[in-house]
Amino acid sequence: MRRLRALLSILALGTFASVVSSLEPSMASPHRGYAPASLFAVKSAAAHSAPVVEAPAEEPVAAPPVEPVLAAVGDPMTAPTLELPVEEDPLERPALDAVADPAAELEEVRWSVDRRMRLDEMATNWGMWVDDLRELNPDLEDVEWVEAASSYVVYRRDPRRPTQSVGAPNRGHLLAGIPMPEGPHWRLREHRPRAFGSTTTIAALLEAMRAYGAADPEAPPLRIGEISRRSGGRIAPHVSHRSGRDVDIGYVMKVNPSENERFWRTADGKTIDAPRTWAFLEALIATGEVQQIFISAKLQPILAREAAKTRSPEEVALIFSAMSRDPNVHTIVKHESGHRDHMHVRFGCERGNLRCRAQSK
Ligand SMILES: [Zn+2]
Structure with a gap:
């Protein structure tokens, strides 16, 4: 029995190690993002790409009720678990969390209310129409008040209304935005509108x-x-x-x-907690x-001083514009006034989304 347990432990560790090694920065990884390829590993393309379909001109009529599915949103208890030996190093746990596929759980998103309020107040708080909430949550049909500690579906992926x-970020809009x-x-x-x-x-x-929370x-x-708003703009x-x-996003203080x-x-x-803010940036x-x-x-x-503890001066200069001597080099972090109290993170376009513009011309 002990030998069987040991064997299972080794197998689990093997899987774990391969998962961890797949996260290691690698020169060979296919580069898709905007980070210098030699600095950061880039994960598989499929997970984040959204189907790109033209939105239908007419909004379709109400979708048939769908079996409510409990979303695994942000709840570590419902994340897929991998049995590890008891004597595991707790510091190694984060990598498992980090490889969970977030796109898969974006099929459905729920938000919760922490106090009793009118349904229309909840809808306003969330930037949604009461009718949309009722379509997503048939149990709200005849309800005027929602109770504390309840949660409701605020998004369900709908192939007829793709996100x-x-x-461009300063000119465009958003179709069927996904709530965080x-x-x-x-x-x-x-x-939350x-x-x-x-x-x-x-x-x-x-x-x-x-990854930030799991590592620390x-x-x-x-x-x-x-x-953005649900429809952008x-x-x-x-x-x-x-x-x-x-x-x-606020800096960690x-x-x-x-x-x-x-x-x-x-x-x-x-006042800034530099190690934790850098850990999140990384x-x-x-x-x-x-x-950007x-x-x-x-x-x-x-x-940058935090980054320099684990990265070469050349790498640090490719990340922070303030550390780069060459103003023509594209750095991921750039200065813009008004960002001493929060950072502004801009993500790239989805692969294959031809209507998205990286920048405005
Ligand atoms: Zn901003």
Whole structure:
């Protein structure tokens, strides 16, 4: 029996090791994202690509009721588990979490309410129409009030209404935006009309935020600000954030704001938690889906010092514009004013999405 257990343990470890090694940066990995290929491994293309279909001109009539499926959104308890030997190194667990396929769980997304409120208030908070919520949740048909600690479907993939980012971040719009799921390692605001993104954006965000939380269970949750409206388009005061590919995220601070704080906090060398902010940046870049990250030039050297602990000066100069001597080199992180209190992450277009524009001309 002991030998059988040992054998099973070795098998489990073998699977685990191959999963881990597939995450290692590799010169040979196919390069698809915007990160320098030699710096970061890029994962398989299939997981993040969305079907690109022209949206039908007419909105189809109500979909037939679909069996409610519990989404595994952000709940580590429902994530697929792999049996590991008891004496596993807990530090190795994160890699398993990081390889979960976020795109697969974006079939359906649920959001929860933490207090009793009117259905129309919930719809307003979430940037949705009551009719849409009722279509997605047939049990809301004759309901005017929703109870605390309940959760509702806010998105279900519909092949007739595919999610698609259209145009450039500062000119385009979004079709059938996917709401950012809830999860233990990040925090959405209560007011969420601008928490919708493209498939690539949401899948890559989930991947990076899970990797951040799994690698450091003590890390405070990341704060997510605005992404896009469900149908994209202009949102004041932003120029971009129109096509579901831009996301505002707070820096990890040494003292983190309370759950309900609505505003960003200005970061500097004393207040920013540089190791954790860099760990999150690295997880973001490793998704291979990031086109650009805007961070104030005042903060970049602080984060670059963290990066330099594990990366060569050449690599660091390819990541941070403030550390690059050549202004013509494309760095992933660039300065833009107004980004001392939050970073702005722009994700690339989905593969095969010919209506998406990386930049406006
Ligand atoms: Zn922004």
